[in-house]
Structures are given as structure tokens and as C-alpha cells.
Amino acid sequence: MVDIVVCDDHHLILSGIQTLLSDDADLNVVATARDGETALRHIQHHRPDIALVDVSMPGLDGLGVLARINQHGWPVRVVLLSATISDSQIVEAIAGGVAGIVLKDMASTTLIECLRKVARGGRWLPQHLVASAVSRRRVEEREISPFDSLTRREWEVTRLLAEGKANRDIAAELAISPGTVKIHLHSIYSKLGADNRTAVALMVARHGSAGSSSDG
Numbered sequence: 001m002v003d004i005v006v007c008d009d010h011h012l013i014l015s016g017i018q019t020l021l022s023d024d025a026d027l028n029v030v031a032t033a034r035d036g037e038t039a040l041r042h043i044q045h046h047r048p049d050i051a052l053v054d055v056s057m058p059g060l061d062g063l064g065v066l067a068r069i070n071q072h073g074w075p076v077r078v079v080l081l082s083a084t085i086s087d088s089q090i091v092e093a094i095a096g097g098v099a100g101i102v103l104k105d106m107a108s109t110t111l112i113e114c115l116r117k118v119a120r121g122g123r124w125l126p127q128h129l130v131a132s133a134v135s136r137r138r139v140e141e142r143e144i145s146p147f148d149s150l151t152r153r154e155w156e157v158t159r160l161l162a163e164g165k166a167n168r169d170i171a172a173e174l175a176i177s178p179g180t181v182k183i184h185l186h187s188i189y190s191k192l193g194a195d196n197r198t199a200v201a202l203m204v205a206r207h208g209s210a211g212s213s214s215d216g
Contacts, residue, residue, distance in 0.1 A: 002119040003030045003048040007039035007065070008081065009057040013104070017052070017081075020108050027115060036060025040068055043076055049119055050099070055082035055089060063089060066096045077118050081111075090129060100124035146203055149191045157184045161197055162204035 004021065006029055008014040014032055021027045031042035036053070037060050043051055051069065055062040066078045079100035080093055093101060099118045102111050103126075114124035147155060153174070160170045167185075171178045185197075194200045 001028050002026055002050060002115065003028050003046060004050045004052055004115065005029075005031050005033065005039060005042045005046060005048045005076075006052045007033040007036065007057070007062075008054040009034050010054075013054075017111075020111070021115075024112060026119075027112070036062070036065045036068075039065055043069065043074060044072075047074065048076055050077050050079055050115060052079045052081055052115070055080050055085055055093075063092055063096065066093065066098060070096060079114060079118055079124070085129070094125070094130065098123075098125075101126065101129060103129075146192055150188065154184050154188050154191070157181060158188055158200060158204060161185070161188075162201045164201075 004027060006014060006017050006021070008017065011034070014034060018029050018032055021029050030046045030048055033039035033042055034057075036057055039051065039053060040060070042048075051065065053062040053065050060068070062078075062080045062082070066080070069076055069078060077099035078097075079102060080098055081102050081104060082089075083104045085093075085101065085103070090101065100114045100123060102114050102124065117124050147158065150158060156174060157170055160173060165173070167178050167181045171181045174181075188200060189195065192200060192203060194203065
């Protein structure tokens with residue numbers, strides 16, 4: 001017998017899941033909840049095999065429940081249920097060791113199959129969801145640069161600084177005054193969260209040479 005705690009803030013969905021699982025002799029719903037905090041109390045008390053939790057709920061959501069279970073080290077496997085789930089939520093769920101992800105528009109038999117597989121120690125992570133989410137996040141991460149907030153002139157100063165040039169040399173090359181270079185450096189340090197020239201140079205080395213396209 002597989003003991004399950006079910007949590008969804010929509011009463012009709014919660015009742016429907018409970019009815020669906022009650023028809024299966026091997027799946028036993030030991031408690032239901034309509035919010036994450038209540039679900040955690042049930043999980044702590046019943047120590048079920050599986051927690052089936054809605055991703056999007058007011059207050060503590062499904063990912064929050066997953067994180068708290070990990071913090072407590074409870075041996076319960078989490079299956080997330082959702083109408084829609086974003087790439088960032090999928091990536092966070094996988095990083096948190098989620099055992100399964102099921103979309104609400106999937107057939108009811110899919111949920112049963114998922115729960116059975118998870119109960120046997122497997123994972124139910126639909127390839128079309130996971131692969132596309134991870135791929136898109138990787139692209140987004142490559143496109144995000146710490147230098148995106150810099151103006152074009154600030155990036156020029158940053159590039160020359162990373163080449164080891166002194167303020168007076170930067171000023172001469174950009175045809176601006178050394179005082180203006182200092183003003184740009186102050187802004188650059190603030191935007192990048194850097195304390196000094198060396199820190200900025202290391203950031204340039206670490207993140208490559210992609211500069212800002214902002215005007216200024």
C-alpha cells in the first residue's frame with residue numbers, strides 16, 4: 001500500500017484526485033490539504049510515501065513544500081501537479097530532487113502511472129517538458145551578462161581597464177578627461193558590485209567580451 005498526502009488549493013480538483021485514487025487498491029490517501037503549511041503538518045504526522053502537491057498555491061507553494069521537506073530530511077517523495085509550469089519552476093524542481101511532474105490536462109491514467117512508478121523508486125519527468133525547459137534556461141543564462149546594465153561608454157572604459165590601462169591612458173584613448181573616467185568607474189563599480197579594478201578585470205575574464213548595447 002502506497003500512502004499519499006494530496007495538496008491542492010482548488011476544492012474540486014482535490015476532491016477529484018481523492019476520488020480517482022480511492023478507486024485504486026494500492027494507493028491510499030492518508031490526508032488532504034488546501035495549503036502548503038497544512039500539507040507539511042500532515043506529512044510530518046503521517047510520513048507518507050508520496051506527497052502530491054500543486055505547484056501554484058497561495059502562501060507556501062509546491063516548490064516551497066519540496067524545499068521544506070528537503071530541509072527536514074523527510075523520506076517522502078514529491079510529485080508536483082500543475083496546470084502550467086514555467087521553465088524556472090521545472091529547473092528548480094529538478095534541482096530539489098522532485099520525483100515527478102504531472103500536468104493537470106494529462107489523462108487521469110497518467111497520474112496513476114506516475115504515482116506507481118514513483119512508489120517503486122523511479123522518477124516521472126516528461127522528457128518534452130524537462131528537455132525543453134533545461135535547454136531554454138541554458139540559452140537564457142548564456143545571454144545574461146553582468147555587463148548588460150552598463151552604457152556603451154561604461155563598457156568601453158571597462159574593456160580598457162581589463163586590458164590593464166591606467167586612468168590617464170583610458171582618458172586619452174576615449175578622448176575624455178581623467179575626471180570623467182573616475183566618474184564612469186564609480187558607476188561601473190556600483191552596477192557590477194565590484195570593489196576595485198582587479199575585481200572588474202576578473203569579471204571580464206570570467207564572462208567573456210560581450211559588451212553592452214545600451215546607449216550612453
